[in-house]
Amino acid sequence: MQDWKTYKLSEFININPLVRLKANDKYSFVEMKDLDVNLKTVKPSDFKLLKGGAKFQDRDTLFARITPCLQNGKICQVRDLQNNVGFGSTEFLVFRGKDGISDTDFVYYLSREPFVRQFAEANMIGTSGRQRVAKEAFQNIKLELPPLQEQKAIAAILSALDDKIELNLQIIKTLEEMAMALYKHWFVDFGPFQNGKFVESELGIIPEGWEVKSVGEFVKHQKGFAFKSNWYQDEGKIVVRVSDTTSNSIDLNTCNKISEEQALVYKTYELKTNDIIIATVGSWPPNYSSVVGKVVRVPSIAEGGLLNQNAVKLNMKVKEVNQQGLLYCILKTDRFLNYIVNSAQGSASQASIKLTDIFNYPIPFGKDIKLYDFSNQIEVFLEQQNFLIEENQTLTILRDTLLPKLISGEVRVKDIEQMVAAAL
DSSP states (O other), X not given: OTTOEEEEHHHHEEESOOOOOOTTOEEEEEOGGGOOTTOSEEOOOEEEEOOSSEEEETTOEEEEOBTTTTTTTOEEEEOOXXXXXXXXXXXXXXXXXXXXXXXXXXXHHHHHSHHHHHHHHHTEESSTTSOEEOGGGGGGXXXXXXXXXXXXXXXXXXXXXXXXXXXXXXXXXXXXXXXXXXXXXXXXXXXXXXXXXXXXXTTEEEETTEXXXXXXXXXXXEEOBOOOGGXXXXXXXXXXXXXXGGGTEXXXXXXXXXXXXXXXXXXXXXXXXXXXXXXXXXXXXXXXXXXXXXXXXXXXXXXXXXXXXXXXXXXXXXXXXXXXHHHHHHHTSHHHHHHHHHHOEEETTEEEOOHHHHHTOEEEEETTSOHHHHHHHHHHHHHHHHXXXXXXXXXXXXXXXXXXXXXXXXXXHHHHHHHHHHHO
């Protein structure tokens, strides 16, 4: 391609550039756990005394160089550092553009390019379980790359998609906060019932005529299933769905044919939109990688996924009307998390909770409250969240499809600008 040049990656990218920080001063700090593989940007989680580690400035790319973080795709562009500088884990490589040669935003996307990531993984060294890729490995990879102006255009296109994804995620978070605020107004502060009388209960003051009920009076449950590894693929993730049990097939190309018995099992454990899932086995906080009692709502894009073991799904009905929004809010409160963690048994690394503890959780409830007013408002929040989650899935697929094609020159910016604009 005209004007494109072949570079060693170490010639194109400034790797671990010099950043001058003063010893014994405090700076913005980024931990490995702060990096979200689904997000372009990462922000500091702390402000710490400098004691060594990778040093960087705003808009540098943090590239996890250790297993399994590299394989998981922990690569983010750092933002919002105080005084524009910070430090973090020793397991980061820091990437930045070179003046007159490469654009810093383009460098971020180049570091996420599948060939570059695969090269880094293939060149890891060290003992099993603690392998790392060294800075020097990038001297051995050569790529044909575009001139600076085209780099900026490519980065702008991909950044527009990432910016929209992150904006949607912020709106999703805001919608959840609004739902929890509405729940607090109704069922903690009893705002709609302030004109009536209140009485004492085991939960404190509640409106007269209300009772303390248990969650188990309203919910039905389904335990997860220990799926055999040869029933699904994708590194153990349950991501398949029965498309037609009579023909014994499943979609998503996860396997070619399943038995009638397997098809029935899949159907039994399929997830539906807005099912509520609780992890019944896992570690205790603050190890949030697998927290017992963690509560999630099944988004519409996961419809048809399968419920694995160590989890239970719950569905709530009041007077035969689904109340998944109410159930989700009940189980997302700090009160429930504290209750269920205190009920857990086992070691901190492998705690478990009993279903009876979930079912016995006490909640305030009034027989004659106009629950549909609350539910209608919550339903709007859930529908908006599902729409944004679906949109993000579409944008993510588009970004991940375009990224290697733009960087390799298979497609050019001018050819896809209108398509991206339409997607946004």
